[in-house]
Amino acid sequence: MDDSRHRPQEDPVTHDVTNQVPPLTGHDVSADPALLEGLAREGADWATGELRQLGLLAGSAKAQEWGRLANEHPPVLRTHDRYGNRIDEVEFHPAWHELMTVAVESGAHAAPWTSARPGAHVARAAKFFTWSQVEAGHGCPISMTYAAVAALRHSPSLRAEWEPLLASRTYDFGLRPPRDKRGVLAGMAMTEKQGGSDVRANSTRAEPLGDGTFALTGHKWFNSAPMCDVFLVLAQAPGGLSCFLLPRVLPDGTRNAMRLMRLKDKLGNRSNASAEVEYEGAVAYLVGEEGRGVRTIIEMVNMTRLDCVIGSAAGMRYGLTQALHHTRHRRAFGRTLSEQPLMRSVLADLALESEAATTLMTRLAGATDRAIGGDAAEGLFRRAALAAGKYWVCKRAPVHAAEALECLGGNGYVEESQMPRLFRESPLNGIWEGSGNVAALDLIRVMAREPEAVEAFFAEVALAQDRRVADAAERVLKRLASAGEADARRVAEEMTLVLQASLLVRYAPAAVADAFCASRLSGDWGRAFGTLPSGLDLEAILDRAAPA
Template identity: 80%
Template sequence: MSHDVFNQAPPLTGHDVSADPALLDGVKREDADWALGELRTLGTLAGSARAQEWGRLANDNPPVLRTHDRYGNRIDEVEFHPAWHELMGVAVEHGLHATPWSSARPGAHVARAAKFYVWSQVEAGHGCPISMTYASVAALRHTPALAAVWEPLLVSRTYDFGLRPPAAKRGVLAGMAMTEKQGGSDVRANTTTAEPLGDGSYALTGHKWFNSAPMCDVFLVLAQAPGGLSCFLLPRVLPDGSRNAMRLMRLKEKLGNRSNASAEVEYDGAAAYLVGEEGRGVRTIMEMVNMTRLDCVIGSAAGMRYGVTQAVHHATHRSAFGAPLSEQPLMRNVLADLAIESEAATAAMMRLAGVTDRAIRGVRGEGALRRTALAASKYWVCKRAPAHAAESLECLGGNGYVEESQMPRLFRDSPLNGIWEGSGNVAALDLLRSIVKEPASLDAFFDEVDLAAGADRHLDSAILKIKESVTDTSDLEYRARRVVERLALVFQGSLLVRHSPPAVADAFCASRLSTDWGHAFGTLPSGLDLTAIIDRADVKIN
């Protein structure tokens, strides 16, 4: 070798991913401090070289569709690298899927959110079937008879991969299929039909353009029944062991999310069972969508946390022009700005997890807040994730642009949560509709942000302006993105003012909620305590 290797950052391994002050503060605040031990165990595994290698291998070896066996029989199976199964096994064992539904303990859904956030930083793609399994229970409970059969298997902490009759399995996973070629988000344009067979089941015929995680055991599907668009439960394997008539036509070749399979499917008289009532399919499946939208926020917050920790770690160990990057003023501005964005996303997702937990347990008023705050956060946090990933990658320079750094994977994955479960316009318009139909949800939102009244002049001014803006109904749909953005920002600002260190809250409000904020990261105003912000975002390697 012609030279010594020096001035390179060491691998970021051997740390506890859960040692995140914003995360831990939220866990304690939202009634889940009883789960801190479990969280540390998972966080230590997430920071290990072994787990990070699983993430790399699962993405370098994407799933493969096997439509037929060697004899020509239709099998429609998806084959995964062993690393995928390691990731899934850990996720299920630690209850990142549907386990909270079997617990009446306050904070169960918060604990699950925190663990999902930590483990998603190892690899994001396998979170898709985990998230949908979690969300499926909310919809399935519309039909108690079906829930009685499937819920015990969905909440099981045993990962039991493979297509077999449900009765022969120790645990199952759920997927979802809503959109079709001609409709996309306009699911009422769906053409897949559901014919009642007289024995309580239906025969589904048609197609789905995106079937998420087609290797799962059961799916919630939208189809047109005699009474209108309805929600159905469709198992992959029937009780007699035969394959249901759900044909996997091809796997999507995607920008990111490469470890996970997404498929185009066709149904040829596939057996399915009504969930909820005929004609109320959108309302029924929205129970599932609202849970997966929460996971979109969590997943984007997790990606931001991963990005900023990688950026700070690199800048701490890399020198240029005579000093460590982390000590140079402009880089410090960038790092602090990334850290603020990350903490704001984490604070929002933990509050939303707490609201969700209490709404599920029937706590009065929490459901109204959830309707507005979740939609606003889904729009904004997921919208910020790609820009955050790009800036985090840039902090590593050329080292961040090569696949070995895993930063390109972060960047490719970052747009997905903004698209999944309703892209930006869908999320923004959903929020406007909820405000019109349920004014109490907007009242609950402003009651929440007003808890921080008087603590920061930028926040006070921003709240006043958005109250005026949202009550002005002229061209409101045209302005929807701007309105929802400001709602999300005052929600984050109020949380940081109330719960984060002054350095973080002051910097957030002085930039995001004032006119003195540039268009790129690294444009924070002067006079802020950047040292405290960056130190809070740093990770410690054991």
């Protein structure tokens, strides 16, 4: 009897893995020529060793796993303990704490404020750029902590108490009295349901308690990083809208009356907690002058806007790196994808956008350092350049992420590639700290109120001494002469492009600068990445951009 049909059959060999891309691990994330050259140029070459060490950790399989786990296990709100006591705690996966520990120990938070070294804010920007490529969500409390110090400098007593803790390189998570902690983190709460960006419509009340403190009552629609130790909050005091410092735990160890109502279910930034909160007579301390809350907290906002540019530039670099790695290993039609002429044009275009963003980011960080040190001209330049750059770089991040994702084909659309995470994250910086319209209108206000800032901006552009840049700058100046609110986006875009072109002409290799000017300034460029003019040195651009 033939029983062969009853015998187990060997499976045909169908699962040999071929033509798949190896993991990109074991590389130095900081080994980006535009970043390292900017670090040295802006006065922070002394930090190169620390940055390279951080870059190697960022490129390790261990760090990449932390990023994956922190996003796949988002924070959980615990409003009460098992006995019914209100605790308002946010629980995180251990991977989140690993990411935070490295960020704080590296000084990517508020450490520059207590450093006497020149270029301290540039070094911090480079570290934030590098470590953000591991996982972007944890950058929120890091950025808030960095920026809070700028606002606290309006109140010397509060600064003396809190700055050493905010700048500490010890990550000490958990709600305890500040005096019992080795380091603290800061968040921010400005937005309310009815106001959004119009913070003057805020309704949260601040009533004097007679001992120098205030009792806050009201709500906040977005509270950034609610697990932090202390927050900068806007509320209506008797003297008008004012800025307050609100600790989570009071000096006697009791919890302040800040209630976490729910965590936001967000498109991206999944690892980080964002909350709706209610204040029920929460104790807070006045920062700056009563009635001048916007003027006070804008110091914090300007720092976090810089981080929006840094974060978007970091996302571009990450997407470019993944696209270059994938296309150099994946084969189709007899050769690697990176050898295909059309793909080379796409990759080179992505590289140009990334380098322009990174070079602008380091220049803005350098201006920040010098402005804090008392350089008035740098402060004026930064005022105009930051508003324009925040608008344009953050606007470019989502389209850059989408194109980088597409370079991986169907693999890029799969969660395991981490490219969907990048794509979901990419719109955030364009919204955070003022959406595109707010940033563009801020630039228009600068033009009207501080024309000397615009003069400083174009004086910087003129340093390129390049006819292409000069002609483009002249066109932009003509537009400015009649620009109104409806033109704000166009103005911000064109001003950023001409500044980026000037910086690249001065500091980047000729192949990069020529390609950027030929595409972004001349109009000989399509509406999608990969439509560069012909005759450019794409090989030099791609070799420079390749991950080390």
